[in-house]
Amino acid sequence: MSSLPLISTAERRRRLGRRHRLAPSARAASVPEVADAVIGLHATDASTVFLSARARLSEGGPGTVERALYEDVSLVRLLSMRRTLFAVSTELAPYVDSSTARAIAAKERRNFLKRLAEDGHGLDADWLAGAESATLDALDSHGPSTGSQLSAAVPVLRRKVTVERGGKYEAQVGVATHVIRLLAADGRIRRDRPRGSWTSSQYRWVHTEPWPAVPPAEARAELARRWLRSYGPATEADLKWWTGWTLTDVRKALAAVGPDTVRLDDGTTALVSPGDTGPEPEQEPWAALLPALDPSAMGWADRGFHLDPAHRPALFDYAGNIGPTVWWNGRIVGGWAQRADGEFVHRLLGDPGGEAERAIAAEADRLAAWVGEARITPRMRTPLERELAVG
Template sequence: MSLTLPLITRAERRHRLGHRHGLAPSARAADVPQAADAVVALHATDAATVFLSARARLAASDPTTIEQALYEDVSLVRLLSMRNTLFAVSTELAPYVASSTARAIAIKERRSLLKHLEEDGQGLDAAWLAEAEQAALDALDTLGPATGGELSAAVPALRRKITVGRGKKYEAQTGVATRVIRLLAADGRIRRDRPRGAWTSSQYRWVHTEPWPAVALAEARSEIARRWLRAYGPATEVDFKWWTGWTLTEARKALAATGAEQVRLEDGTTALVSPGDTRPEPAPEPWAALLPALDPSGMGWADRSFHLDPAYRVALFDYAGNIGPTVWWNGEIIGGWAQRADGRIVWRLLGGADRAAERAVTAEATRLAEWIGDARITPRFRTPLERELVS
């Protein structure tokens, strides 16, 4: 490694995280799309994560602010995309996400469903699937926003059942409604609308919409790489491959198209940054954050050692590598938090905390509790510390 490469220290990487991820108070976003763009995309597997991740990065908000962005302004939309995972992205970025990632998922989903239909032996084929899809879209045009159950009630084809894995140990009978709806969503022909129940609910209604404009694949991937590198750099090709779910070759090509520059890190390795993005990063004001499970700041890299002590992983991650609710102080994860059944926000600091940190975390927990109000947050992926805190 050449010592002539610019050095970016761990402290500077944490400074970048506070500034660029909108977590330091002075860096918070003015609106919801800006908060999402700060980290490229918000994880949306858990309905609550979108709201809590956006809240942490907004100068001022309440749940209705984010609901308006999702369901009225439609300036933030959910797409099945990176790592075959549901994310919420700004409508400005959505065409690039759709073209770089979501369309490939849709093709794979269609191929898989057609294979299951053929193996089932009822004579259901591509023509039948096209008719079922059109019937679902027509029903949405008539009904307006509707849940999967309401769509199935209106479209007889969606009430069909098929046998998957016939003759195998995992043979099972399943309905086609969920698969057809998932396919329509992956194709961008329907989108998730306001759910039944509160903002924490994942029982979404669906609305008929037009697919996102196509962007050339290379252009779409390089735009994703450009934004990701600005938010998460310095980072490696392996980090980007992991974050996108693309192949290493695809990740490398996209990063190369951005003109990324090499820098050196304190551990002796090299990483990439955006062109010209090598100046020292000043420290933001002290900041604390209580981030939800799957928040992008905890899930943005394959190697998180610059902001996470490896000794904390057992407490803060589930068995599949999903991060739970975390407590941050000046760019480092220092603990975890949870909400008990009575609504109280409770936390445990695992290390790296002085009195200033404890005071800031206490203030942030109070702010979070007031924002959540009567809602109750239970992460879909439970971690050891989160379970302990609510027991």
């Protein structure tokens, strides 16, 4: 094992700064370039896509991200890794779709058909196909529409079904959300510009064509190859956690890539892209304020190289979602929040030094200028974010 190349913790942090486009000299010129650098931007929270892109773009405001999502459509949202919504480049989308999203879409469909059968009112796959067809026809007729607008235009979407029949949580729920979710998971509709500002989650929907088919094994190998380049050194367990694939699929994908093995500072081993064992170029010191669920904080199951375990209780919610974070040279050193009056505040968890404090304050000012009059409240709120937000 001693003959294996060593990649130190400091080296891993340098890789993160350059490859994740967080160091100022490494910032990207376009939104798809940002997304590809980290494979995809978490999109469960509407503002995360924008704020993750902001931290990595050399120039441009919220309108730059909106153009990529809704005009150029060079960035699209897919229900994919870990059944989580990601925004990925259209160049990568077919690989994400075939490697991950197709299986999720099929499972979502099976679960909903089971729910329809349990309702006992004769709703089945044929009924669902008719509801989906009527929804697509409505989008073709009316153009971009919200879920409520589609429900108004398509009577079958106003249907309700009983869930948890006979159980403690029995309830009547509408089918519209489920039908729209299935169409989106299948790539037959996509999210368009929301009602309201870029922080809104009231999306309109548009009819679109499914992604070109890629053999799933080929797609998984391509995703694993890109992930290793962005997140290596990393482990088999990290890739399994990040993708949500089975262990068998993870191992087959890695075998197709043929990664190299390296040593880490703690004596364990990890994987990198073939030949990717050399030193990372030196870079300038850098600070970043990243949003909740940012990929650089969520890319590994084991984040010990950039996160002090003592800081987890303040920065994570009960479900394991990380909140807004403050970074200095590749490690998390604090958290931030925006208050109701628009003020951005942060707290450092330790003393990173005067240079770090000045750089972080400057980055906070850059964030405030970029956000302008918008208000950011993470969907997944963490103890430190809540505390800072109320003052």
